[in-house]
Amino acid sequence: MRGEILTLIAERGLVAGDQLPTEQVLSAHFGVSRATVREGLRLLEQDGSVRAVQGRGRFLSAVGDLRVERPVTRYESITDMLEGLGYSVTSAVLDLQEAAADETEAAALGIAVGDDVIRITRLRCGDERPLVVSVDTVPRHLLPGPIGHRDWSGSLTHALKIQGHEIVSSLAQLSSVMMPEGLADRFGLADYDPWLLVTETCMTVDGTRALFAKDYHRGEDIAFNVLRRA
Amino acid sequence: MRGEILTLIAERGLVAGDQLPTEQVLSAHFGVSRATVREGLRLLEQDGSVRAVQGRGRFLSAVGDLRVERPVTRYESITDMLEGLGYSVTSAVLDLQEAAADETEAAALGIAVGDDVIRITRLRCGDERPLVVSVDTVPRHLLPGPIGHRDWSGSLTHALKIQGHEIVSSLAQLSSVMMPEGLADRFGLADYDPWLLVTETCMTVDGTRALFAKDYHRGEDIAFNVLRRA
Numbered sequence: 001m002r003g004e005i006l007t008l009i010a011e012r013g014l015v016a017g018d019q020l021p022t023e024q025v026l027s028a029h030f031g032v033s034r035a036t037v038r039e040g041l042r043l044l045e046q047d048g049s050v051r052a053v054q055g056r057g058r059f060l061s062a063v064g065d066l067r068v069e070r071p072v073t074r075y076e077s078i079t080d081m082l083e084g085l086g087y088s089v090t091s092a093v094l095d096l097q098e099a100a101a102d103e104t105e106a107a108a109l110g111i112a113v114g115d116d117v118i119r120i121t122r123l124r125c126g127d128e129r130p131l132v133v134s135v136d137t138v139p140r141h142l143l144p145g146p147i148g149h150r151d152w153s154g155s156l157t158h159a160l161k162i163q164g165h166e167i168v169s170s171l172a173q174l175s176s177v178m179m180p181e182g183l184a185d186r187f188g189l190a191d192y193d194p195w196l197l198v199t200e201t202c203m204t205v206d207g208t209r210a211l212f213a214k215d216y217h218r219g220e221d222i223a224f225n226v227l228r229r230a
Numbered sequence: 231m232r233g234e235i236l237t238l239i240a241e242r243g244l245v246a247g248d249q250l251p252t253e254q255v256l257s258a259h260f261g262v263s264r265a266t267v268r269e270g271l272r273l274l275e276q277d278g279s280v281r282a283v284q285g286r287g288r289f290l291s292a293v294g295d296l297r298v299e300r301p302v303t304r305y306e307s308i309t310d311m312l313e314g315l316g317y318s319v320t321s322a323v324l325d326l327q328e329a330a331a332d333e334t335e336a337a338a339l340g341i342a343v344g345d346d347v348i349r350i351t352r353l354r355c356g357d358e359r360p361l362v363v364s365v366d367t368v369p370r371h372l373l374p375g376p377i378g379h380r381d382w383s384g385s386l387t388h389a390l391k392i393q394g395h396e397i398v399s400s401l402a403q404l405s406s407v408m409m410p411e412g413l414a415d416r417f418g419l420a421d422y423d424p425w426l427l428v429t430e431t432c433m434t435v436d437g438t439r440a441l442f443a444k445d446y447h448r449g450e451d452i453a454f455n456v457l458r459r460a
Binding site for chain 1: 283404430435447460
């Protein structure tokens with residue numbers, strides 16, 4: 001429903017500050033219940049795309065001046081995000097290891113230090129420029145089989161999903177960092193500081209912590225939106 | 231209700247992964263309706279403090295390893311945030327101007343370029359270290375009277391509130407930046423890169439855009455939390 005409402009907004013050419021059709025009108029337009037419409041609107045409010053003003057209705061939010069945006073409250077794979085932003089994305093696997101979980105990974109994934117994990121470092125470029133550097137760690141048993149027979153350049157979220165581990169939420173932390181020397185030196189990433197680091201533990205519906213991700217988003221190109229409430 | 235539940239969690243010594251009492255138990259404990267309890271729990275889920283697992287209940291989330299955290303979906307003044315984090319905060323007013331709104335400020339505040347604004351640049355230090363640099367712009371008429379008779383080192387959110395303009399929400403963008411040269415050179419801030427920049431338009435309940443803030447949070451010290459949903 002969220003997507004359908006966004007499409008309608010685009011079709012009608014609504015701009016920042018314009019009022020949205022009422023729940024009743026949207027419900028009739030899409031032929032769905034008002035509860036369904038309301039859930040879609042709620043997600044758009046969480047995104048910051050839509051602003052509700054008590055007693056007056058819902059309005060399309062002002063869109064800021066940053067070049068690239070996405071709502072930070074929505075979990076999506078990096079692949080989906082960059083493609084959604086219209087980038088022509090290339091994904092390069094820089095490193096792939098079967099390794100033993102270090103302390104940070106073990107704490108994040110709720111496993112023991114030394115447990116088997118897959119650790120994968122990837123670089124996503126958009127229009128040939130580095131945009132996102134990801135270091136992902138997955139408990140080994142969640143992606144069984146020899147690692148040589150998988151296409152690691154695709155979405156890890158998707159690989160986990162078809163293995164029965166669909167990620168439904170994540171707990172993320174955002175900070176601003178320079179690229180750590182190890183990664184910067186090894187992969188020629190020293191000249192692209194600063195980065196917006198999203199450190200994220202991703203969970204399936206049954207509470208399994210399936211993925212621990214450290215995603216470095218190029219500061220000059222990627223920003224996130226959020227609606228905050230007092 | 232959010233605060234009461236957090237206090238209860240602290241009193242009972244619950245740690246990451248522990249299950250919370252049910253809505254029913256909390257409702258009886260606090261002597262309030264289940265709807266009220268549910269709203270408090272919903273805010274805690276938004277924060278990422280609490281995680282709901284379908285059919286199993288609500289659990290206290292794992293707290294990450296970053297030094298300083300706060301939920302990015304909650305609007306609060308910088309003063310309140312830093313004090314809440316336990317810092318002994320000093321607030322220095324670096325610059326105070328009655329100025330004409332530039333294009334960015336005008337677009338954000340929904341006013342005309344050249345309209346009168348108050349523009350204030352402040353530095354918050356915690357334990358003597360620079361933590362947050364804020365550039366705040368307020369439409370002049372929202373804070374009437376000569377600017378010489380206000381204490382600008384305090385909370386601007388509070389000053390607006392007692393003037394009848396209580397901020398209830400904001401639309402924020404997060405990005406990772408180096409300190410702009412103008413600010414870095416003038417105020418000796420060149421050695422503290424990178425910064426997490428929150429660019430924020432703050433609104434009152436009647437939709438007035440009362441404050442446009444650019445807050446630079448020192449990357450090494452300040453991170454934000456967020457719960458993301460697929």
